Amino acid sequence: MNLVNKQYLLASRPTGEPSVDNFRLVETPIPALVDGQVLVRNHYLSLDPYMRGRMNEGRSYAEPQPLNQVMVGGTVGEVVDSRSPQFQVGDQVVGMGGWQQYLLVDANQRGVLQKVDSSQIPLSAYLGAVGMPGVTAWYGLLKVIAPQAGETVVVSAASGAVGSVVGQLARLRGCRVVGIAGGTEKCRAVVEDYGFDACIDYRQHPEPQSLAAALQAACPNGIDGDFENVGGTILDAVMLNCNAFARIAVCGMISGYNGEPIPMRAPQLILVNRMKIEGFIVSEHLPLWPEALKELGTLVASGQLKYRESVAQGIESAPAAFLGLLKGRNFGKQLVRLI
Amino acid sequence: MNLVNKQYLLASRPTGEPSVDNFRLVETPIPALVDGQVLVRNHYLSLDPYMRGRMNEGRSYAEPQPLNQVMVGGTVGEVVDSRSPQFQVGDQVVGMGGWQQYLLVDANQRGVLQKVDSSQIPLSAYLGAVGMPGVTAWYGLLKVIAPQAGETVVVSAASGAVGSVVGQLARLRGCRVVGIAGGTEKCRAVVEDYGFDACIDYRQHPEPQSLAAALQAACPNGIDGDFENVGGTILDAVMLNCNAFARIAVCGMISGYNGEPIPMRAPQLILVNRMKIEGFIVSEHLPLWPEALKELGTLVASGQLKYRESVAQGIESAPAAFLGLLKGRNFGKQLVRLI
Missing domain, CATH: 3.90.180.10 (Medium-chain alcohol dehydrogenases, catalytic domain)
Structure with missing residues (x-):
């Protein structure tokens, strides 16, 4: 050749x-x-x-x-x-x-x-649902957040390759799932295609207080788990609505990738609500990949995971x-x- | 009567x-x-x-x-x-x-x-080492930070009822222990009386960069665990020196008790270093108190815990x-x- x-x-x-x-x-x-x-x-x-x-x-x-x-x-x-x-x-x-x-x-x-x-x-x-993004969703949801049926889980970048899988896996485990995404079309797909209970368009809430209020309305029982892909004001708004013993899996902080400082506004909530915030990188958990890929592959092949x-x-x-x-x-x- | x-x-x-x-x-x-x-x-x-x-x-x-x-x-x-x-x-x-x-x-x-x-x-x-403060130290160190021998643990408010016990327990488990306290006299006692490896006087480091540099010098292998009693700029300086997989036990944020906002400057480090930050309240872990009080009582009675x-x-x-x-x-x- x-x-x-x-x-x-x-x-x-x-x-x-x-x-x-x-x-x-x-x-x-x-x-x-x-x-x-x-x-x-x-x-x-x-x-x-x-x-x-x-x-x-x-x-x-x-x-x-x-x-x-x-x-x-x-x-x-x-x-x-x-x-x-x-x-x-x-x-x-x-x-x-x-x-x-x-x-x-x-x-x-x-x-x-x-x-x-x-x-x-x-x-x-x-490369997606049955690859690194899917395993990222699986690990952060099941091993960091570890949600119980009936709990409320929030997912930022909800229409993305990772977020959409997080929400579907959480729904399959009996959670209320609320997405955050940018734009009407994405929010519609998050609810209609991926089956989230609700989705908030962050572009309609440029003020953190407004976003926090929208989250409060969408999460009447508070937030127990957050799969964080964005950080910044989205994380701040989530934290204001967290229940005691809430878990935040930090998967990405895309809001800070270009070097702007993104302070966390109210870290005292970590203590007040006895929260756990944990960052992870899926490539450091290779022993769990076969288990994750088996579940994800089965769900995709059967059409349950979109x-x-x-x-x-x-x-x-x-x-x-x-x-x-x-x-x-x-x-x-x-x-x-x-x- | x-x-x-x-x-x-x-x-x-x-x-x-x-x-x-x-x-x-x-x-x-x-x-x-x-x-x-x-x-x-x-x-x-x-x-x-x-x-x-x-x-x-x-x-x-x-x-x-x-x-x-x-x-x-x-x-x-x-x-x-x-x-x-x-x-x-x-x-x-x-x-x-x-x-x-x-x-x-x-x-x-x-x-x-x-x-x-x-x-x-x-x-x-x-009321102290064999009471709530002692159990607070024991729980946060052993159940949240869970340090391994050879790791470096930082303790803020190191001369206090909780901090002094944290450091001594960590030393007994083979850790390098660095305290942060206010004033020469307290820092001297932290090292000489409680046996910490080093203690930093935060009053000599009003700028976060200066405190971070002092921590770097005192923690040549980086920080693996932090028992946080203060928050604010002290927590920021600690985070800048954290190793991958560092654990922060949030016991107090006394710097924010009067209502001043105390943002966390660089939360992206949670992701970069795959950190775990966890708040806890010792009264919510009553089943572990007997085990903790037994160890603390034995150490106080034998003079090993000061x-x-x-x-x-x-x-x-x-x-x-x-x-x-x-x-x-x-x-x-x-x-x-x-x-």
Whole structure:
């Protein structure tokens, strides 16, 4: 084969809001495979909020994305060439293929590629509801919030790849579930498509007091659990409505990703309400992934767990799609279709 | 008997900082006992920061202290009259006797009085290291922070009745322990008397950056656990030095008791460092008290757990002693001697 691989590198680090200029497209010839290597043609690239944190230089939970290297990212695809006995041409695989059309890897690296079966679950779902976002929802809801039937759970970024799964799993466990999302259309889908009991459009509540009042109305018994994807004034409004022994799973604080300070207004509520606030990163809980993926896969295959995708076409569309994701322009799991 | 009981009532609620005018001294005749009642002469009254929260009208973790009723408070004393088969004159007891010289109670109320033994443990210690403050330290350290040997634990209000026990228990479990206290004398005692590895005088660090730098120097391996009694800028400085998976036990936020807003500056660190922040109230964990009191009693009796008391003399001194406690003028457990 004489293939060329289109790749996006991180060209520079953003100061404040990122732009398309932070990325650079390059074309790299793909060398012949050596023993143990596998070549995967990536079908879908997953775009996720965590990538924003990696673009910064500063200390975060993960190493910064190195400059002038291929942007990190989850992918699903198909093996198109193999010099490993573990993989055959035609195998469908999920892995961290990055922002590029092809992934060339040493298949002996443990866990670098996972075979998946698209007969009952669409290939792209392995990047969403049956992938990292789904497991993130599962872990934060079940292992941090650990809700009881009858409790009220609030989910911010409720229409997103993670939030929509959080709410559906909580409903299946008998909770009242209230979403927070941006815009009428998203809120409608959160209730009608994903079955949340209610959804609040934060754009209609620019003042924290107004948002807190809307939450109070939607949560007549108070809030017992919060799956926090946003932080900032949304978290403040949630905390004002928390019951004693409320649990907040901190999954994201997208409101602060560009470096603006986002103080927590009333931390004394942690004491007053004996709250637990816990941050987590799903990649640090790998032993629980099989259990989570089994439940999520079963629910998706049986149609009980619904999801939605925003698909951008072609590798060239990745930077703009990513910037749109950070502004909430996507609707459901943001993917880039690479074939 | 024809006794008169001097009592302090809550006369008014403070707006901002409390003053002696919020309390009123009254003298009340003690009626003859009826069947089942016990009369206790209180020897010591415990003054504690939680009382400040009770003085406010607003929602907190406990009901507000009602106006024109005897101020709530823990006491130790001696039974001086009894019409209950469960208690005899001369029994030493601990209970919630309030800000008054005598406590008249129905001894059939479960748990209203607990007999204690002062042969090996001084009576007053049942209000401190072997009482509610000691159990508070024990619970927050062992059940919320759950430190491992070799980890670094920070304790604010380190010279206080709770903080001094936290540090000593953490040292006994092999931790590096760094205190934060106000003033040279307190810091000296924290290190020399209680055996902390280091103590930082927050008065020498009015700027959060300066306090954070001092913590960094005292915690070369970062902070794994924080027993938080103060909140505000102290908590901010601690969070800046926290390691991944750090645990913060929120026991008090005395910096905000007078109603000033005390935002948390950088809540995104909860996510970045996958921290757990948990508020707790020791009275909600009664099943663990026997285990805690057994360890604390053994350590005090054997001299391994040290404590210090500030004793004000006479019921009339209670309001001023309480206000001094809120300003950190006490040194160790604040008591009022009533006999």
